[in-house]
Amino acid sequence: MDTQAISKPVRFIKGGAVHTLVQLAPTRTLLEVLREDLHCTGTKEGCGEGDCGACTVVVGELRGGKLHTQAVNSCIKLAHSMDGMALWTVEDLAAPDGNLHPAQTALAQCHGSQCGFCTPGFVMSLAALSEQHPKRAISREVASNALSGNLCRCTGYRPILDAAQAMAQLPRQPLDTPQVRSGLRALAQVAQAEAAALAPVKPAPKRAPKPQMGAYAAPTDLATLLALRHAYPQAQLVAGCTDVGLWITKQDRDFAQVLDVTRVEALRQIDDYPHHIAIGAAVNLTDAFAALVAQRPQLQSFAQRFAGLPVRNAGTLGGNVANGSPIGDSMPLLIALGANVVLASHSGYREMPIEDLYLAYRTTALRPDEVLGWIKVPKPLPAPKGRSKANRSSGELCRVYKISKRFEDDISAVCLALNVRLEGGHVVSASIGAGGVAATPVRARATQAALVGQAWAEATVRSAMAALRAEFAPISDMRASGAYRSEVLGNLLWRFWLESQGTPRTDLQALAALDLEGAQP
Ligand SMILES: Cc1cc2nc3c(=O)[nH]c(=O)nc-3n(C[C@H](O)[C@H](O)[C@H](O)COP(=O)(O)OP(=O)(O)OC[C@H]3O[C@@H](n4cnc5c(N)ncnc54)[C@H](O)[C@@H]3O)c2cc1C
Ligand code: FES
Ligand code: FES
Numbered sequence: 001m002d003t004q005a006i007s008k009p010v011r012f013i014k015g016g017a018v019h020t021l022v023q024l025a026p027t028r029t030l031l032e033v034l035r036e037d038l039h040c041t042g043t044k045e046g047c048g049e050g051d052c053g054a055c056t057v058v059v060g061e062l063r064g065g066k067l068h069t070q071a072v073n074s075c076i077k078l079a080h081s082m083d084g085m086a087l088w089t090v091e092d093l094a095a096p097d098g099n100l101h102p103a104q105t106a107l108a109q110c111h112g113s114q115c116g117f118c119t120p121g122f123v124m125s126l127a128a129l130s131e132q133h134p135k136r137a138i139s140r141e142v143a144s145n146a147l148s149g150n151l152c153r154c155t156g157y158r159p160i161l162d163a164a165q166a167m168a169q170l171p172r173q174p175l176d177t178p179q180v181r182s183g184l185r186a187l188a189q190v191a192q193a194e195a196a197a198l199a200p201v202k203p204a205p206k207r208a209p210k211p212q213m214g215a216y217a218a219p220t221d222l223a224t225l226l227a228l229r230h231a232y233p234q235a236q237l238v239a240g241c242t243d244v245g246l247w248i249t250k251q252d253r254d255f256a257q258v259l260d261v262t263r264v265e266a267l268r269q270i271d272d273y274p275h276h277i278a279i280g281a282a283v284n285l286t287d288a289f290a291a292l293v294a295q296r297p298q299l300q301s302f303a304q305r306f307a308g309l310p311v312r313n314a315g316t317l318g319g320n321v322a323n324g325s326p327i328g329d330s331m332p333l334l335i336a337l338g339a340n341v342v343l344a345s346h347s348g349y350r351e352m353p354i355e356d357l358y359l360a361y362r363t364t365a366l367r368p369d370e371v372l373g374w375i376k377v378p379k380p381l382p383a384p385k386g387r388s389k390a391n392r393s394s395g396e397l398c399r400v401y402k403i404s405k406r407f408e409d410d411i412s413a414v415c416l417a418l419n420v421r422l423e424g425g426h427v428v429s430a431s432i433g434a435g436g437v438a439a440t441p442v443r444a445r446a447t448q449a450a451l452v453g454q455a456w457a458e459a460t461v462r463s464a465m466a467a468l469r470a471e472f473a474p475i476s477d478m479r480a481s482g483a484y485r486s487e488v489l490g491n492l493l494w495r496f497w498l499e500s501q502g503t504p505r506t507d508l509q510a511l512a513a514l515d516l517e518g519a520q521p
Pocket of ligand 1: 311323
């Protein structure tokens with residue numbers, strides 16, 4: 001089948017106009033379309049793999065009638081995924097009378113542009129930040145987080161951070177306008193009308209025919225997604241495309257058909273239950289981590305160590321889990337929290353502990369007709385009330401540590417997540433997940449066994465450290481040697497013990513919190 005020939009048109013709003021692109025190959029990136037088809041060359045290509053931020057754009061969609069905007073990397077975003085959305089590039093920020101956007105004015109006034117090549121990306125991250133903080137002043141920490149996906153190789157971060165904070169003093173120029181919102185509603189109506197025109201008029205026969213799928217499908221309901229997954233198991237499943245995008249841009253891989261899960265309403269929700277939350281697989285990492293942090297605030301700094309903001313905005317928790325990389329960061333944490341995954345297919349659902357999803361290096365238990373549906377994460381048990389000695393030595397201790405060469409936007413050499421429950425100074429349960437130490441994300445069962453039933457004391461921790469160092473045989477690669485990985489695993493458990501005893505944190509996050517003048521983000 002010539003799938004290119006039945007590619008649906010892609011419509012999005014940019015610069016106040018609707019753009020319609022036809023016959024787009026499913027693997028064309030938004031950056032390619034911007035630069036080659038629309039000739040919007042303000043958006044730059046630096047790395048082509050989500051690392052440098054030169055290609056950052058702002059995308060917007062209606063959520064519950066409100067415009068939600070966020071910065072993403074256009075180099076690894078598939079152009080088809082823009083259908084029905086709003087887009088801003090650096091060309092779209094100035095007002096029709098030529099007045100610059102506050103992000104542009106502030107960057108110029110603070111001398112935040114040196115090379116100029118990375119500047120459009122910084123401007124777009126700042127524009128998204130300004131949109132999200134319309135009234136409030138922007139702290140250094142918030143600015144740093146907003147710019148965590150933008151690299152400046154000439155070390156000019158201080159004036160760029162100054163610019164982020166200076167925007168608050170300038171007149172606003174919102175991206176969210178009634179015109180954009182009504183344009184998006186009109187696009188949604190067109191999409192609905194098209195879907196209705198394709199729907200069968202007669203009642204469906206008992207044996208449903210094979211559903212039709214073009215080059216790129218982004219169904220909005222789960223039943224259609226599962227029917228397409230069943231009928232077209234060879235179609236490449238994508239979510240935020242922050243892993244798959246690199247297979248296209250760096251490995252030159254091509255896919256005749258792409259099945260996008262990110263529009264399925266049921267997979268975009270986070271549901272609250274009495275004892276757990278269920279995070280839909282298509283929830284982006286920004287929102288998924290916010291939900292985990294709401295349950296356990298101590299996870300905040302770890303959440304910001306995952307990639308940079310544009311990757312967290314585009315990438316999903318489901319994509320991280322399903323990709324199954326041994327150095328993926330959310331899995332050690334989810335293992336430690338005792339999370340389950342729910343897999344869905346046209347014939348039903350099955351649920352399993354997340355560690356059982358991983359069978360071998362990048363091999364999961366997902367069948368060709370299945371998708372990852374939800375990640376169910378138990379809530380913390382309530383902390384004991386009162387300050388008695390017994391209560392002070394009871395409760396949940398939960399931490400996750402990521403060791404990487406660079407603080408932001410880097411992949412783990414080792415990741416260790418621990419969730420230990422104490423009662424009266426004794427370990428009643430221990431749940432430990434590790435990454436970077438085996439062919440898959442793993443549960444540290446021997447170490448857990450060394451802790452459970454023991455007094456939470458230095459001697460117990462020392463013997464658990466030995467168990468942890470012996471439990472895995474990590475490989476040596478460009479990120480770290482096997483010996484380093486084993487050593488650091490034990491050291492992280494020691495840090496966990498020290499922190500449980502009230503020793504202040506001595507890691508890079510704590511140094512960053514000092515907000516040293518001129519510190520780089
Ligand atoms: C610059 C950069 C920095 C990064 N930093 C980190 C980091 O610090 N830590 C880290 O862990 N990762 C990191 N990543 C990797 C990536 O961002 C994450 O793995 C992300 O969560 C992938 O999600 P996605 O939605 O983009 O998945 P996609 O790329 O769309 O898909 C990834 C895989 O999952 C499959 N998949 C997606 N959704 C489903 C589903 N619902 N059911 C079944 N299969 C599915 C796809 O078929 C594909 O095989 C980084 C990536 C980049 C580009
Ligand atoms: S070009 Fe570097 S992040 Fe896109
Ligand atoms: S201003 Fe472009 S690399 Fe620093």
